[in-house]
Amino acid sequence: MAKALAVTGALACGAAAAYYLYGPAEDDDDADDLPTVTPSECTQIMEKITMIMQQQINNLMRKIQAQGAQIPQQMLQSYLVEHFETQLKEVQSVVFREFGKDEDEVEHACAYYEAKETRDDKVVEACNNLRSLYTNVGGRVELDLPEDLTVEKMCVIFEEYMGAVQQAQIAFSQHLQQLKARGAQVTTSQLNETRNNLMQNHVLTVLKKYDMTNLLWVAALEKYSDSQVFKAAVERCKKGGAAP
Structure with missing residues (x-):
């Protein structure tokens, strides 16, 4: 967010x-x-x-x-x-x-x-x-969102997106365990790159499912950030309500 x-x-x-x-x-x-x-x-x-x-x-x-x-x-x-x-x-x-x-x-x-x-x-x-x-990097872009991207649909996508984030974190933890078991030596930069790649692969699967780009995703988050319906979905995810 x-x-x-x-x-x-x-x-x-x-x-x-x-x-x-x-x-x-x-x-x-x-x-x-x-x-x-x-x-x-x-x-x-x-x-x-x-x-x-x-x-x-x-x-x-x-x-x-x-x-x-x-x-x-x-x-x-x-x-x-x-x-x-x-x-x-x-x-x-x-x-x-x-x-x-x-x-x-x-x-x-x-x-x-x-x-x-x-x-x-x-x-x-x-x-x-x-x-x-x-x-x-933190810039802000305003786009016209698709007409069918309602706040209710955005809530569904968001929960799936956060579920994908959780899965990426689990995959990264497993990767770390495998490295330790092998005694492999890797740099912080390599670990960050692996983490970022895992995250991108998981979340892009969700975005592609709904025919969304990263750019459109950020614009939608911006649009619905003040919506009470969307805020409720965010709170559910914080409490562990995102789909696994």
Whole structure:
């Protein structure tokens, strides 16, 4: 829940970066103009930006862990969001130049290929992967949720999701026991990677079942965080009521 309720850092991004993270503006007067960036180019650009940003976040987290500093969660999230937005502005400038495109061209292309009438699935996925990375560090993205994703349905999904989290924790404990039995030597970084992979595999199974992405999941948590019905479901999970 912490990620879904994370604070939003100061907007250090340029216009294109803001679009990539928060979605297209409703009053885009140029929405009907054909983009000068092809879907393939747009996808490659977004994938490269996401790859570089993922590497930078991983490196930063390793440095923070190596220092062993105990940073309050809210302060850490604020720092990560600000760092992400600042670095994204620099990274996108480099990648745009590499592809011979400017900020406005890429922004318009993404908006065009994400529009319902001219949608390109690969571009949409590439843009959403960057947004998902942003939410993972504590950023906030607002999306239109599917009409059938009611609070009642969200409660069902949430309980299954938390059940998957519990299963991932059990699987990780079993993994640790197997390592100890073999006398294997592993680093903290390797253990963290194993834990994260187990968690992702388990929870993604639940999200895929309901045709949801990580990005949509975080947006839904944000929307229903103040719902009394949803809060009751959260309390049930805290008391061990999640499905095994």
